[in-house]
Every structure is written in C-alpha cells, then in structure tokens.
Amino acid sequence: MREVTPSVASPSRRLVTAGALGAVVVALSGCGIRLEDDAPRVPLVPTREPIDAEDALVRLLEAVQAAATAPLLTxxxxAPLLPPLHARQATVLHDALRQRGVPEDDLSTASASPTPTSTTPSPSASGTASPSASASGSTAVPPVVRTVAEVESAILAAGAGxxxxEAELRPxxxxxxxxxxxxxxxxxxxxxATAPPTQATPTASPTASTSASPDEPPAWSTPSALVPLITATRRxxxxxxxxxxxSPKGVRAAWLRDITELQALxxxxxxxxxxxxxxxxLGQTLPSPVTTPAQVLTLATEALSTLLATTGANLRxxxxxxxxAAFASVPGWLGTVAAVAHRHGIRLTPFPGLA
Incomplete structure (x- = not known):
C-alpha cells in the first residue's frame, strides 16, 4: 500500500512579488541610494529626507552666489578682491550639498546681477540721459551697483539657522x-589716522562686530572651549x-586702533x-629681538597670522x-581677527583661518 506524502504548498505569485520588492528595497537601502525630492513615488522605496538645516544652507549658498556676481562700486x-572669494565659497558649498544628496534643482544659481531697484537712465557721453532700448523696444535698466557693505551684509543675514x-560643515x-x-x-x-606701512589696504573697522545681534548672545554651555582663543588673543x-x-608715531596711531579692537575682542x-x-x-616674552623697522613689521604680521590660524583651528x-552660541558670536570674532590681519598685509581668503 503506497503512503500518501502531504503536499507542500507552493508560494503564491503575490507573495513572490512582495518578497522581490522587499529585496529591492533592502538592496537600495544598503547601497545608500536615495531618491530626489521630486522623484515619482515608488511603493516601499523611501523618499529623500532633507539634510540638517538644508533650507538655511541653500539660502547661504544663494547669497554667496549673488555676491560673486554682484556689481560693486569700483x-x-x-571690490576686486571679493568676487573670486565668493566664487570659491559657492563652489565648495554647492559641492558639499550635492554630495549630501541635495537635488541640483534646489541649488539655484544667482543671476548675473541683482534685481534693479532704480530705473534712472544712465547719462550718455554728451551728458544727456540716453536710455538704451532693447530689441523689443523696452528700456533696458542698468544693474544696480552696490557697496561692499551691502553685499557682505546680505551674506550675514542669510546665516540664520x-x-x-551637521558638525562637519560648521567650521x-x-x-x-x-x-x-x-x-x-x-x-x-x-x-x-596714518596707515601703517604695509601692503594692506588702509581701511578701518568698528570696535564692535557688525554681525553681532542687538540681543544678548546665548551663554556657552562649555565655556572652557574659549580658553585657547583667550590665550591666543592676549598673546x-x-x-x-x-x-x-x-614704531614711528604716525604708525603707532593706526596700530593703536587695531590694539583697541583686539582688547575689545x-x-x-x-x-x-x-x-x-x-x-x-604677566610674564610674556618676545620670540626674537625687535630693534629694526623690518623686525617690527615681522613681529606684527607673525602675531596676527598666528592668531588667525589659531582661531581657525578652534572652529571645530x-x-x-x-x-x-558659536554661530551667534564666533563669526564676529573671526571677522575682527581677519580684518585686523588684513590691515597688516595678510590677504583675505574665502575661509579665514582654515587651510
């Protein structure tokens, strides 16, 4: 008599299909593949999650892109120093956001010139107003020339949030x-005041940071992190x-302004x-003898270079x-150091203090 073996139920087509989709989802997740925000919704496949502070980062990128192309007062x-710096900043920020999955469509490039706010026609060579007409017959409006302070302040205003x-981007x-x-x-x-005899542009800065909020900055939860900056600034x-x-009396007057700013910092x-x-x-000593004008200039330049590098090294x-607290205060502190350093022949860079 032949035994009857119980039959094993074969999986249904629906179950096989579901299992295959699940395997695809696992594979995609394991490979780190994320869909763009505007991609079609696929069942069981996760959509892209915005990165931390994405809106704020995109706003900053747009402000930097606009600054790179803004027409400045000549x-x-x-004016000639800043656009290349902003172009480099824009490239670094753009690449950092793309590497983190932000869609290219969200990283809009600023127009070649800001939106005009004036329709005053430009004077012709004869001194009479002669607005230029476009092919369509409408009057072309010249781009609005902006001051450095206006353009740079727009970047500071875009820094909220x-x-x-993420920690890697903050410095x-x-x-x-x-x-x-x-x-x-x-x-x-x-x-x-008489400007010091260096290669720096003889410009001035206020004693207080222009980026500081009128409100009291937040208290530091870890104030010990400020100790290296205190020591370096005092030095x-x-x-x-x-x-x-x-230094000669005339040079001393200009340098005292910078000393006052460092004391305020x-x-x-x-x-x-x-x-x-x-x-x-109270027992500080000089790194080397200072007896000649050249040694005086070297001492000042090396002191400020070291302070700028130390500030950059402590950003992380x-x-x-x-x-x-860092974003509320450190940009102003770093700005003061970079401004004083620039007046002593140290050039501005896209990311002051960072290599």
Whole structure:
C-alpha cells in the first residue's frame, strides 16, 4: 500500500512579488541610494529626507552666489578682491550639498546681477540721459551697483539657522560668515589716522562686530572651549603693543586702533568664558629681538597670522561644544581677527583661518 506524502504548498505569485520588492528595497537601502525630492513615488522605496538645516544652507549658498556676481562700486578697494572669494565659497558649498544628496534643482544659481531697484537712465557721453532700448523696444535698466557693505551684509543675514547643520560643515560655514563680517568691518569709513606701512589696504573697522545681534548672545554651555582663543588673543595683543611702541608715531596711531579692537575682542571672550577664563599672563616674552623697522613689521604680521590660524583651528571645537552660541558670536570674532590681519598685509581668503 503506497503512503500518501502531504503536499507542500507552493508560494503564491503575490507573495513572490512582495518578497522581490522587499529585496529591492533592502538592496537600495544598503547601497545608500536615495531618491530626489521630486522623484515619482515608488511603493516601499523611501523618499529623500532633507539634510540638517538644508533650507538655511541653500539660502547661504544663494547669497554667496549673488555676491560673486554682484556689481560693486569700483571705488571700493575691496571690490576686486571679493568676487573670486565668493566664487570659491559657492563652489565648495554647492559641492558639499550635492554630495549630501541635495537635488541640483534646489541649488539655484544667482543671476548675473541683482534685481534693479532704480530705473534712472544712465547719462550718455554728451551728458544727456540716453536710455538704451532693447530689441523689443523696452528700456533696458542698468544693474544696480552696490557697496561692499551691502553685499557682505546680505551674506550675514542669510546665516540664520546654520547652527543646525551637521558638525562637519560648521567650521566652513562659520568661516564664510567670518569672511563676510571682516569685509563689512574693512568697508567701514576710515578714521583720521596714518596707515601703517604695509601692503594692506588702509581701511578701518568698528570696535564692535557688525554681525553681532542687538540681543544678548546665548551663554556657552562649555565655556572652557574659549580658553585657547583667550590665550591666543592676549598673546597677539601683547606682541602688537610691543610693535606699536617701537614704531614711528604716525604708525603707532593706526596700530593703536587695531590694539583697541583686539582688547575689545579679549573682553568679549572673557565675558563669555566667565569663571573659567584664565588670568592674564604677566610674564610674556618676545620670540626674537625687535630693534629694526623690518623686525617690527615681522613681529606684527607673525602675531596676527598666528592668531588667525589659531582661531581657525578652534572652529571645530567651538562649534562642537555649543553650535548655537558659536554661530551667534564666533563669526564676529573671526571677522575682527581677519580684518585686523588684513590691515597688516595678510590677504583675505574665502575661509579665514582654515587651510
């Protein structure tokens, strides 16, 4: 008598199809593939999640792109220096966002010139108004020429919300804001003073950061992160004081302005650090003899180069320790250092303090 073996039920077509889709989803997830925001909705396949602070990052990119092409007053000494810096910033920010999955369509490129706000026709060579007509017969409006302060202030205004960006991006973002802050300071009217004999453009900056909010900045949750900056700023101030004391009277007047700014910066840092702020070092010495005018200039330049590099090296620790407080204060501090350094022959860079 033949035994009857129970038959094994074969999987249904629906079950096989579901299993295949599940395998595809797992494979796509394992490979890190993410769909663009506007991609068709595919069942069981996840859509792209925005990256941290994506809206703020895109706004900053658009402001930097606009600054790279904005027509500036040619009488401003900074006008030829800034567009290449902003072009480099735009490239770095754009590539960073694309690498993180932000769609290209969301990274709009600014137009070649800002939207005109004036329709005043430009004068012709004879001195009479002669608006140029386009092929369609309408009057062409010339682009609005803007000041450096206006363009750089627009970048600072676009920085709201950047504290929420991922940790790896924060130092770069603070450096971009610091460069804009330095440009605003350097574009301020110059006081009556004899400029130091360096290659720097003789411009001035206010004693307080122009990017500072009228509201009190947030308290630091980890104020010990400010100690390296306090020490470095005090050291640079001391060396600049020595250089000023051993310089001609006219040069000394201009350098005292920079010393005052560094002293104000030190006071801000000490206030923010509170009880953890270290006491001043009263036993500082010179790194080398300073007896000639050339040695004086070298001392000042090296002091400010070191301070700028130290500030840049601490951007990551500062933004890691307290992103909110860092984005509220550090761009202004970095801007002050970069502006003072520029007046002593150290060129502006797209990301001051960063290699």
């Amino acid at each position: 009488t401003d000494p900074l 950047l504290a929420g960006a 770069t973002l603070v450096a971009v804001m610091g460069q804009a802050d330095a440009a605003v300071q350097l574009a301020a009217p110059s006081p009556t 640079a101030t001391f060396l600049l004081e020595v250089a000023a004391a051993r 030190t006071a801000d840092l000490v206030d923010a650090a509170g009880e953890v702020a270290p006491p001043p070092d 620790p500062l933004t890691d320790a307290d992103p909110g």
